[in-house]
Amino acid sequence: MFAAMRRDKFKLRLNLSPTxxxxxxxxxxxxxxxxxxxxxxIWWAMNQPPETFGRVMAKMPGPVPFLLFPFETFWMSxxxxxxxxxxxxxxxxxxxxxxxxxxQLSTLNKQQPVVLVFGxxx
Numbered sequence: 234m235f236a237a238m239r240r241d242k243f244k245l246r247l248n249l250s251p252t253x254x255x256x257x258x259x260x261x262x263x264x265x266x267x268x269x270x271x272x273x274x275i276w277w278a279m280n281q282p283p284e285t286f287g288r289v290m291a292k293m294p295g296p297v298p299f300l301l302f303p304f305e306t307f308w309m310s311x312x313x314x315x316x317x318x319x320x321x322x323x324x325x326x327x328x329x330x331x332x333x334x335x336x337q338l339s340t341l342n343k344q345q346p347v348v349l350v351f352g353x354x355x
Contacts, residue, residue: 268301271298271301272301272302274289275289275298275302275304275307276307276311278290279307279308279311279312280311322338322349324337324338324339325337325338326338
């Protein structure tokens with residue numbers, strides 16, 4: 234009995250005119266399309282080189298993408314790569330600390346074994 238009364242009360246609150254229903258449906262559709270377009274743009278940016286991704290994220294308003302999308306899951310999928318254990322490291326070049334020249338991994342690896350350490354020393 235109590236459940237039937239609650240259901241009837243709920244139906245009364247959602248009694249919208251056909252025009253209001255149509256406008257609400259259009260608004261929901263527009264929001265869904267905007268959400269998917271924005272999510273696609275974030276996904277595209279994550280699959281670009283870090284410089285491009287950084288430019289895109291620098292223009293994002295605050296924590297919006299982090300709150301609206303499963304950002305960590307997106308990031309892990311986009312940056313997973315195809316390297317397997319035992320594969321050679323991809324070649325890259327970096328600017329030296331004193332900014333005098335660039336150092337390329339393949340050049341260093343021909344001269345001597347190279348160990349890459351990523352992290353903080355603090």
